[in-house]
Amino acid sequence: MPDRCSRRDDAASWALGALPEAEAAAFAQHLAGCQECRARVAALQPVVDALPMAARQEAPPPELKGRIMAVVRSEAELLQASGPQADRVRERAAQEPRRGWWHRTFGALRPVPAAVLATMLLAIGVTAGILVSTGGGGSVVHGFGPRGASVALHVDDGRGRLELEGMPAPTGGRIYQVWLVRGAGPPVSADALFTVAPDGQADVEIPKRLRADDRILVTAEPMGGSAQPTSPPVAGVTVA
Amino acid sequence: MGDSDPRLLADEDLMQLVRHGDAGAFEVVYERHSTAAYSLAYRMTGRRGAAEDVVQEAFLSLWRSGARYDRTRGSVRTWVLGIVHHRAIDALRRSMVHDRRRASDEGLEERFEAADRTDLQAVRRQEAAEIQSALQALPPDQCRVIELAYFGGFSHTEIAEMLDTPVGTIKGRIRLGLEKLRGELGDLMELPA
Numbered sequence: 001m002p003d004r005c006s007r008r009d010d011a012a013s014w015a016l017g018a019l020p021e022a023e024a025a026a027f028a029q030h031l032a033g034c035q036e037c038r039a040r041v042a043a044l045q046p047v048v049d050a051l052p053m054a055a056r057q058e059a060p061p062p063e064l065k066g067r068i069m070a071v072v073r074s075e076a077e078l079l080q081a082s083g084p085q086a087d088r089v090r091e092r093a094a095q096e097p098r099r100g101w102w103h104r105t106f107g108a109l110r111p112v113p114a115a116v117l118a119t120m121l122l123a124i125g126v127t128a129g130i131l132v133s134t135g136g137g138g139s140v141v142h143g144f145g146p147r148g149a150s151v152a153l154h155v156d157d158g159r160g161r162l163e164l165e166g167m168p169a170p171t172g173g174r175i176y177q178v179w180l181v182r183g184a185g186p187p188v189s190a191d192a193l194f195t196v197a198p199d200g201q202a203d204v205e206i207p208k209r210l211r212a213d214d215r216i217l218v219t220a221e222p223m224g225g226s227a228q229p230t231s232p233p234v235a236g237v238t239v240a
Numbered sequence: 241m242g243d244s245d246p247r248l249l250a251d252e253d254l255m256q257l258v259r260h261g262d263a264g265a266f267e268v269v270y271e272r273h274s275t276a277a278y279s280l281a282y283r284m285t286g287r288r289g290a291a292e293d294v295v296q297e298a299f300l301s302l303w304r305s306g307a308r309y310d311r312t313r314g315s316v317r318t319w320v321l322g323i324v325h326h327r328a329i330d331a332l333r334r335s336m337v338h339d340r341r342r343a344s345d346e347g348l349e350e351r352f353e354a355a356d357r358t359d360l361q362a363v364r365r366q367e368a369a370e371i372q373s374a375l376q377a378l379p380p381d382q383c384r385v386i387e388l389a390y391f392g393g394f395s396h397t398e399i400a401e402m403l404d405t406p407v408g409t410i411k412g413r414i415r416l417g418l419e420k421l422r423g424e425l426g427d428l429m430e431l432p433a
Binding site for chain 2: 008009010011012013015016017018019020021043044046047048049050051052053054055056057058059060061064065067068069071072073075076147232
């Protein structure tokens with residue numbers, strides 16, 4: 001390749017992402033008109049794309065997959081339940097009989113004895129719907145939430161109270177909103193809006209009466225709340 | 241395609257399903273690329289917790305923006321690792337851990353689960369070893385600036401200050417290093433998913 005352009009070093013730094021912001025913007029303009037630099041970048045880009053493999057390969061902890069898949073499955077379910085506004089999962093709904101979130105998430109684990117299943121779920125940190133205690137004062141189940149947060153639902157005679165710890169505050173002028181998903185129905189506002197204290201705690205009474213297998217989801221919504229969820233759930237729990 | 245075992249599908253076909261909200265297809269994409277993603281994130285942040293956060297953010301971003309994947313612009317793996325790289329740089333800038341993380345991989349143990357010991361994983365490990373070897377075979381000055389730029393997220397002016405070396409010298413080392421790597425790696429640079 002003849003070296004007519006004097007910016008060949010910049011082309012390499014560009015491919016590597018090492019140009020400072022202002023220089024990168026200027027070089028982007030240069031690239032648009034310099035075929036030689038475009039060819040240089042194209043030649044070096046595969047090298048840069050291969051660099052991640054220079055890191056020592058280490059498998060992620062198994063619980064990371066559990067956390068990610070819990071969010072993915074709950075979002076798929078919520079978007080599906082949101083109806084025509086949801087722009088995803090409609091094809092899947094047409095392909096297979098509708099099944100519940102719990103079934104989809106943990107259906108493959110059904111052959112595992114209940115005690116082992118509970119231990120596995122606790123181990124991977126996906127504790128949606130795990131009954132922690134019962135007694136005269138009702139039941140407590142733990143759900144999923146952001147990393148480092150704990151989500152517990154206390155239910156006594158159909159009255160629910162969501163107890164959250166370590167929750168990040170909603171950002172961008174938003175507020176948390178609680179949703180109730182019953183059976184295959186769409187999410188319905190549980191008439192509960194809240195934010196969290198500076199230490200990440202929140203104690204939220206749920207005005208609607210709860211039944212077994214109801215799912216409670218929390219999303220971040222504009223101030224005043226929304227008629228339908230407009231963002232993915234950040235926390236959730238299934239009533240025991 | 242919907243009734244097929246997603247594990248038999250190519251990455252590009254899986255992404256079509258992910259685009260339509262197929263959690264099972266997404267799970268396969270995660271299984272195929274999470275080791276490379278986590279390894280990159282850990283190499284960049286130097287902390288397991290931060291690496292987990294980066295990988296979680298990156299894969300959830302992939303799940304929510306699957307429609308943005310364009311197969312004409314590269315493999316799914318390159319796309320995934322590009323997202324991880326950007327997220328890790330963001331995390332570094334947010335947490336200001338530049339001075340705390342280690343620039344070396346020493347002390348890390350390879351912890352492959354038995355289920356990961358597939359043929360593809362074996363090929364990946366071989367590929368990783370060859371790329372590591374090619375990088376380490378560069379003159380130390382060239383290797384260092386490439387590592388600082390790619391894994392550290394530093395610009396060439398930041399590296400120049402750090403090493404008390406003229407910017408022009410740093411830029412030259414980056415170019416020479418990348419060109420040598422290109423010659424060394426050859427066919428390795430486009431391993432199919």
